């Protein structure tokens with residue numbers, strides 16, 4: 001089953017069961033957070049480094065590599081410059 005999430009107002013499609021990071025990567029996005037020393041995306045992939053954090057449905061600091069994407073999720077990128 002396919003799902004749809006919205007990231008900074010852009011609709012992205014994925015498959016049921018994918019993490020948010022999986023949906024982003026599947027849509028060609030390799031980085032999505034601004035850090036003081038560059039752009040971040042997936043680093044550890046196991047919930048430790050927090051490089052992948054996003055705001056999901058108003059909740060800040062959600063690890064994209066750990067959170068399963070749900071149809072209709074509204075996601076905003078976080079900048080930590």
Ligand code: FES
Pocket residue numbers: 041042043044045046047048049050051052053063064065066
């Ligand atoms: S990639 Fe390290 S916490 Fe998600």
